[in-house]
Amino acid sequence: MASWDHHNIVAAALSLRVKFPTSDLLLHIVIEQFPYYKAGCYINRAYIYNLIWMSKYIPSLREQLMTAIINKMILMDVNIVERDKSKSHSETMFEMEMDERDEGAETLDYCMLEVLRWLEDERDPTLNILCNVFERVILPTHGIRHVQFLLLYTISINQQCADRVLNNLWQVAAGLHGLGPGALSTRSTAASHLAGLLARSVRVPNSRLITYLKNMADWCHSYITATREATTSSDNMKAHGAFHSMCHAVFYLVAFKHHLLFMNKENVNFVESLNLPRLVTCALNPLRSCPPAVTRAFSCVTRAHQVVYCQAIIEKNARHTLQSTAVLQYDEWFPYDPYTLPISGKIIWPLCIEYKELKDGDDETQYTSMKRKLETDDDDYLVMASPTQRLASSLSNGISPGFRTSENIFI
Known part of the structure; x- marks a missing residue:
């Protein structure tokens, strides 16, 4: 066990720092020696624990070390997702009932626990670094289920981080960052993160929800006007992917936060000011590409409160899908679905x-x-x-x- 003692690792790190004027070699060794993600819970947890201790001795490397840790945890997360997809297609009912130990999920669970404790112990400097790492590493990653909850934890305990993260997600989703070619997937992911955080976090005030929901709806209306909705561009959903993602975020928030948005006359007036019927009935037809679960929930809520009637559009889209030879793929990834790791x-x-x-x-x-x-x-x-x-x-x-x-x- 001596090889995993954090004092030995820190001592080695300090000696390397003395010998070499740059940290490149140290970081190279840290990344190269990172245990294989299937090596087991104890080894991976111990390595991350020791890297966190190393960051306390060498604060200048804190961000690089956190980046290395998050990258490894994303790899674990992606592996869990891929394994679950494979099992859902290949396992028999008998095999699904067998009680097998999920080592991958257990490893990620305890690694998440170590990072959460790190964020709690060091607070502001580490929380701000996590925001940097999120923007560079986590945001461009689509489909993970767990690692992004570090961001939800961060905005829950630090108001400045919450302001920064939500504003940055809005800027990316709305295309105000000018990310250039290939940015469509990142913009769609940013819209999903923004909607998820606004809906899920208990520490996001209602005033901020109202502000961003208004901004998103206004952006969608401006997009409709700019593209002259009378054109035949509605069939090209890929070209208008950013618009569809933003509309889906609006639909998601209205469905998820309906208890707040329809609790009194003032809030109902606000929802009506969003002019949701125009979004639903425009030629770009965002309901066509909206995940079915969101469509059903949004339609149910808006019909009950007599804000929008979506059923005719839904039925028309269903007929179009049946007549079409192309298979419509829905983006059914929601970053802040229920968190399922039991320890963290x-x-x-x-x-x-x-x-x-x-x-x-x-x-x-x-x-x-x-x-x-x-x-x-x-x-x-x-x-x-x-x-x-x-x-x-x-x-x-x-x-x-x-x-x-x-x-x-x-x-």
Whole structure:
């Protein structure tokens, strides 16, 4: 175990710093010696723990070390996603019922825990560095399920980081950064992150939600006007991908935050000022490419409050899909879907909001439900097969934007 002692690693790092005028060699060694992500929970957790200690001794390398850690955790996250996709296609019902230990999820769970403790211990300097790392490393990555929750934690405990992150996501999604060719996927991902954080974070004030929802709707209306909606450009969804992503973010927020947005006459007037019927009925037809779960929830909410009637458009799109030979691919990735790692989840869950259906239901959220169950079964989940596998399997039939009730999570 001596090889993993953080004092030995720190001593080696300091000696290298003395011998070499630059940190390039040290960083090269840190990255090169990073354990294989399948090497096991203990080895990966210990290595990350030691790198965090190294950053305390050499603060000038803190951002580079965090970048190396986040890159490795993203690799773990991507592997979990790909493995789950593979299992959902290949496993038999008998195999799915077998209680196998999910080492990959367990490894990422404890690595997330170490980084969350790091952010809590060092606060402002480390939180600001995480914002930098998010913009460079996490934001361009599509499809991960867990690592991005470090950002939700960051904006929950630091108001300045929240202002910076939300404003930057808005700038990227709206194309105000001028990212150049190839930026469409990043803009779409930024819109998804922005909507997810505004919907999910308990620390985002309602005033900020109103501001960004208004900005997004205004941007969509300006886009419609600029493209002269009477043209035949509606069939080219790829060319208007940024517009579709922004509309989907608006639909997502209206559906997710409907309890707030329709709680009184003043808020209803605000929703009406967004002119949602124009977005729904425009020639660019954003509902056609909207993920079905979001479409259903948005249609249900707006119909109940007599703001928009989407059913005719939905049925027309369904007929068009049946007649078309091309297969329409929906982007059904929602960055802040329910967090399913049980150990680090005890820190994340209290900071997240659950989607509440239009009907009255159980006041217990999916996060408090998970926390309660895990606390009552503490001994079980430490020795039995990982509950993250059961948690993930309840979502594996189709990625949803979190439109689930608490009783569905542990099925």
